[in-house]
Amino acid sequence: GAGVSQSPRYKVAKRGQDVALRCDPISGHVSLFWYQQALGQGPEFLTYFQNEAQLDKSGLPSDRFFAERPEGSVSTLKIQRTQQEDSAVYLCASSSRDRGLFSGYTFGSGTRLTVV
């Protein structure tokens, strides 16, 4: 597609439920990033893939968060046993550059997760 596509756009989960958020990057983009944006805050880095390799997962807040990109294209961010503090917008970005620098980032519209 022309842009980065994320699904679902909105997700309401009961506390303790597992969720999976999907990101379809721009075709051919090597780098893929996940960010978490809490209400009233800026996006915060979660994890970075170069093709299928997860090169940086230093931003994942706990071991309940897991991301994968098995074939180097679509990526899934999974959150196990969701908690209320996980409520946020989850943004995916992709880039054709191998390190995703500069203006090459294209963000998706995000998935708004609400944990009740």
Next chain:
Amino acid sequence: DQQVKQNSPSLSVQEGRISILNCDYTNSMFDYFLWYKKYPAEGPTFLISISSIKDKNEDGRFTVFLNKSAKHLSLHIVPSQPGDSAVYFCATLNTGTASKLTFGTGTRLQVTL
């Protein structure tokens, strides 16, 4: 610890006037700086960037200024237009070690008629 700060959560400017958005950072290892614009229910979109080897970069109505000694950057929009109303995030990068952007908390700009 907030490494990138945008101390003004909101700003209101009249159409045609200059909008000045400010950003301060603490990490001297940051060497590349970007501004993103975000409309509601959309992802951030890239606006303009500047490398630490420069102190100014201009693109049409948008100019970014960098003061390395003060660890301060600003975005100037002139003339401001109603369509510029959005949330603006500054973001920083250490090109030597990391690919991740560190964002500020954002400034909501409202351009009034």
